[in-house]
Structure formats: C-alpha cells, structure tokens
Amino acid sequence: MRNTLDVEKITCQRGDNLLFAGLSLRFQPGDFVQIEGRNGIGKTSLLRILTGLAQPLRGKVRWNLNEISQYREDYQYDLLYLGHLSGIKPELTVWENLSFYQQVSHCLQGNDVLWQALDKVGLLGYEDIVASQLSAGQQKRIGLARLWLSQAPLWILDEPFNAIDKNGVEMLIAHLEQHCQQGGIVIITSHQDVLSQMLQKVRLDLYPFYGEDE
Numbered sequence: 001m002r003n004t005l006d007v008e009k010i011t012c013q014r015g016d017n018l019l020f021a022g023l024s025l026r027f028q029p030g031d032f033v034q035i036e037g038r039n040g041i042g043k044t045s046l047l048r049i050l051t052g053l054a055q056p057l058r059g060k061v062r063w064n065l066n067e068i069s070q071y072r073e074d075y076q077y078d079l080l081y082l083g084h085l086s087g088i089k090p091e092l093t094v095w096e097n098l099s100f101y102q103q104v105s106h107c108l109q110g111n112d113v114l115w116q117a118l119d120k121v122g123l124l125g126y127e128d129i130v131a132s133q134l135s136a137g138q139q140k141r142i143g144l145a146r147l148w149l150s151q152a153p154l155w156i157l158d159e160p161f162n163a164i165d166k167n168g169v170e171m172l173i174a175h176l177e178q179h180c181q182q183g184g185i186v187i188i189t190s191h192q193d194v195l196s197q198m199l200q201k202v203r204l205d206l207y208p209f210y211g212e213d214e
C-alpha cells in the first residue's frame, strides 16, 4: 500500500485561540510540503497535531486510513518528528545522543551508519563532546543527523534550517528531496526560502476560523 497521511477537516485551538478550521489535506509518497504563514498562525500547532502530540478541536488525522490516535505505535514507527528545539539530551555526547536514538527508533543500525551520519552533518571529530558544549547550530545538527539514520517514511520537521549555515541548508534540502524521490513524505515549516523545484506550499491563512459550523 502507498503511504498516505490524511488530514480531515481539522480545526485547531490553542488556549483560548481558535487558529484555523476546515483544513483537509492529503500527503502522499514524493510530497515535499512547506506549511506557510505568519508568526503565531498555527504552523507548529498543526505539525504537533500531525504527529499525534496534540489533538485537534475537531477533525481527524489518518495514516494509511487508520486514525493516528488509535494506532500510536504503528504510526510512531513510521514517523520521524524533529521539533522546534533540537530534541537532544544536553548531558550526553554527540555519539551517545545518536546511538540512543538509533536504539529506540526505526533506524539503520550499526556504527558505520552513525559515522556516516556524523560526517554528513559536519560533526566528525565532535563525537565525544557533550552536546551542551556545542554551538546552537552544532546542536541542531545532532538532531538533523537523525535524517541520515531514520528509515521512517514520514518526516515532519519544524524549522529544520534554523541556526544552520548556507551550505548546511543546501545539503539538507538535497537530502529531503532525495527522501521524497525514494517514496518518502516530508512536511516542514520554515521562515527561510526553501529553494527546491519539488516543494509544494500550504498556506494556513486560507483556513481562517469564521464561526461555529466549520
């Protein structure tokens, strides 16, 4: 079966704020999609709903036709989520962080792939350094190294280019494109321009909340 992520008439509330409503989307293999909109419109909130970390006020999210809230384990196996923050443990070394991730996630196994991932994100030579002693960009790169380890088809990435230098951004975009070309799905937010011919955009401002019966 081809992997599909279906968003069905989602309405999103954060605190007392109704952010957007009536959002329906389908993501399929090969899709590279950027969620767009001004600060505070609800991009991160939408990504958290897509991952199952937050619930919509109304509507459903389905992965391969199954509601994600009812098939959490299967869904988590197929999902790689990188949140706004780096998602790393500051007291562990670079190597320990990635090795831990490798053990608990749907990943390529072995030390060789871990060395390769470190190489890809420019952290070779930093493997024994405690994460908290690295720069913001280097810490972000520890999280991004997961993209070279993961075998999950669905990647949901909140601001993956934040704190990453120009060369790093280009390399990352190429890697995201490759994942989509190989049948994966990538959904991102970004305040930077993403230079990719493959990129599709979803504008959250097209789904305002008007009233009760969305």
Ligand SMILES: Nc1ncnc2c1ncn2[C@@H]1O[C@H](COP(=O)(O)OP(=O)(O)OP(=O)(O)O)[C@@H](O)[C@H]1O
Binding pocket: 014, 015, 016, 017, 019, 037, 038, 039, 040, 041, 042, 043, 044, 045, 046
């Ligand atoms: N913990 C919270 N409790 C209540 N409201 C919140 C909380 N976090 C965020 N919000 C509100 O939800 C709205 C959407 O936040 P969200 O982080 O999803 O926006 P965003 O589009 O990702 O913003 P940005 O571009 O600044 O990252 C904001 O207006 C914010 O005020």
